[in-house]
Amino acid sequence: MIVRFVAVVVAALALAGPAAACAHPRTSLTYLEGQVMCPTCHTTLDQSNSAAAQQIERFISQRIAQCATTQQIESELVANYGPAILAAPPRKGFDLLAWWLPIAGVLAGAVVLAFGVWRWSRRREPEQEEPADSGLDEETERRLDDLLARFD
Amino acid sequence: MTGRLKLTAQVLALACVAGLLGLLVWKVTHQEHAPRVGAVAPGFTLRRLEGSGMVSLASYRGRPVVLNFWASWCNPCKSEAAVLERDWTRYRGRGVVFLGVDYHDLAPDARTFVRHHALTFPMLEDGSGRVTGSYGISQVPETYILSRQGRVVAHLAGPITDPGFAADFRSALARAAA
Numbered sequence: 001m002i003v004r005f006v007a008v009v010v011a012a013l014a015l016a017g018p019a020a021a022c023a024h025p026r027t028s029l030t031y032l033e034g035q036v037m038c039p040t041c042h043t044t045l046d047q048s049n050s051a052a053a054q055q056i057e058r059f060i061s062q063r064i065a066q067c068a069t070t071q072q073i074e075s076e077l078v079a080n081y082g083p084a085i086l087a088a089p090p091r092k093g094f095d096l097l098a099w100w101l102p103i104a105g106v107l108a109g110a111v112v113l114a115f116g117v118w119r120w121s122r123r124r125e126p127e128q129e130e131p132a133d134s135g136l137d138e139e140t141e142r143r144l145d146d147l148l149a150r151f152d
Numbered sequence: 153m154t155g156r157l158k159l160t161a162q163v164l165a166l167a168c169v170a171g172l173l174g175l176l177v178w179k180v181t182h183q184e185h186a187p188r189v190g191a192v193a194p195g196f197t198l199r200r201l202e203g204s205g206m207v208s209l210a211s212y213r214g215r216p217v218v219l220n221f222w223a224s225w226c227n228p229c230k231s232e233a234a235v236l237e238r239d240w241t242r243y244r245g246r247g248v249v250f251l252g253v254d255y256h257d258l259a260p261d262a263r264t265f266v267r268h269h270a271l272t273f274p275m276l277e278d279g280s281g282r283v284t285g286s287y288g289i290s291q292v293p294e295t296y297i298l299s300r301q302g303r304v305v306a307h308l309a310g311p312i313t314d315p316g317f318a319a320d321f322r323s324a325l326a327r328a329a330a
Binding site (some may be wrong): 017039040052054055056058080081082084112 | 161221224225226227256257258259261279280281282291
């Protein structure tokens with residue numbers, strides 16, 4: 001009984017050890033492979049099998065095992081390879097344009113489209129509500145209607 | 153009012169198209185090409201791979217330079233490392249400078265490579281590939297041999313151990329050192 005208890009405690013400690021080694025949730029190689037570029041083939045690491053990409057994957061795996069965070073790993077790679085190593089541009093300085101320009105473009109397009117639709121609907125509505133004036137008085141119109149009715 | 157709005161929209165659309173066209177032209181005209189034989193080699197200043205400080209190509213003006221681009225993940229670079237080291241020890245007495253430019257590489261791996269192959273000529277870091285790009289390098293190893301005036305004497309796109317390149321390397325080195 002005591003032996004079994006000790007075995008369970010040892011197993012629990014062995015399993016809890018690696019999980020408790022990091023003070024934060026570990027990042028994953030799969031995630032970072034989609035965030036980091038292969039410098040020689042200009043695709044993300046998950047799309048590349050080149051020697052340079054494999055070297056970076058090994059580095060990322062080592063750093064994950066050492067409990068490095070995503071930000072730490074990314075900043076170390078940027079320090080070594082420059083900002084182009086990241087698949088997404090940094091969210092600061094001039095690079096912010098890459099994030100905001102597409103949104104501004106979509107918004108501008110939506111505004112132009114909305115304005116066009118509004119103008120188109122304004123032009124159409126009066127035509128439906130008010131038929132064009134024939135310029136004839138009521139009596140002449142009535143007589144004209146009578147005459148046209150004979151041909152029906 | 154409507155006419156003015158329409159005109160403004162048309163001008164804006166034309167400006168967008170002109171801007172995109174300008175970007176395309178800029179990209180095409182600023183593409184990096186390998187410097188041709190006889191042309192002045194692009195200048196650069198890079199950090200030393202081992203130790204501290206920067207090294208400028210201009211500081212070697214007046215001496216022939218062998219500029220070897222390599223990376224620790226590159227297999228052919230391993231095979232030519234010993235030949236480069238042997239030629240460096242042979243020609244350094246004649247004033248020839250050998251410079252290694254480590255390209256798109258992790259610095260610790262590159263240092264291990266240098267120690268493993270016992271390379272003693274100056275090694276420079278080009279992690280971002282900026283300088284390597286200015287030489288039109290698409291794969292490593294590649295070697296440029298520069299004259300005392302900083303002009304390209306030869307460009308060998310491949311390991312200098314290749315049968316086709318070995319003789320070219322020697323003769324270009326002899327010409328540059330003459």
